[in-house]
Amino acid sequence: MENQSVEKLLTNIEELKTNIDEQIATKLDIETCKRIVTRLNSFSAECEECEKRFIELEGHIMQLLKKKNSLTEDDIKHYTQKVNNITSHLTKKHKLVTSGFYFSVCMPIGTSLGVVFGLLIFENIGLGLPLGIGLGVAIGAALDAKAKKDGLTL
Numbered sequence: 001m002e003n004q005s006v007e008k009l010l011t012n013i014e015e016l017k018t019n020i021d022e023q024i025a026t027k028l029d030i031e032t033c034k035r036i037v038t039r040l041n042s043f044s045a046e047c048e049e050c051e052k053r054f055i056e057l058e059g060h061i062m063q064l065l066k067k068k069n070s071l072t073e074d075d076i077k078h079y080t081q082k083v084n085n086i087t088s089h090l091t092k093k094h095k096l097v098t099s100g101f102y103f104s105v106c107m108p109i110g111t112s113l114g115v116v117f118g119l120l121i122f123e124n125i126g127l128g129l130p131l132g133i134g135l136g137v138a139i140g141a142a143l144d145a146k147a148k149k150d151g152l153t154l
């Protein structure tokens with residue numbers, strides 16, 4: 001992907017943001033969209049799918065830009081679906097994680113382990129539960145921090 005088309009797309013996204021309702025901009029999650037564009041670009045040289053998705057997204061943003069303030073719920077839904085598809089490709093194929101991913105995975109595991117071990121070892125859920133939650137939070141946060149440090153956070 002040429003740098004020029006990346007910059008143009010980022011400019012278009014920024015332009016879209018300034019031209020639409022703040023509420024809609026929040027729904028469209030403009031910041032995530034920009035990160036996705038950068039990621040697609042960095043993988044596009046070696047991944048055909050990323051290149052394809054980049055072009056697709058480029059076209060889609062152009063459509064949204066044309067409609068600007070007459071965006072409908074359907075447009076937003078359609079866009080969110082597209083972004084979700086891209087996110088799932090980036091996480092599955094390129095091993096990226098969404099921000100807070102490990103936290104959201106470890107926290108419930110810690111909670112259920114806390115219940116189980118609380119019952120088995122201490123015979124007291126009240127004792128096991130905070131331990132499990134604390135552990136889940138600590139491990140999740142550590143893994144999230146590591147992913148971020150390794151540049152794997154989307």
Ligand SMILES: [Zn+2]
Nearest residue numbers: 043047049050
């Ligand atoms: Zn890819």
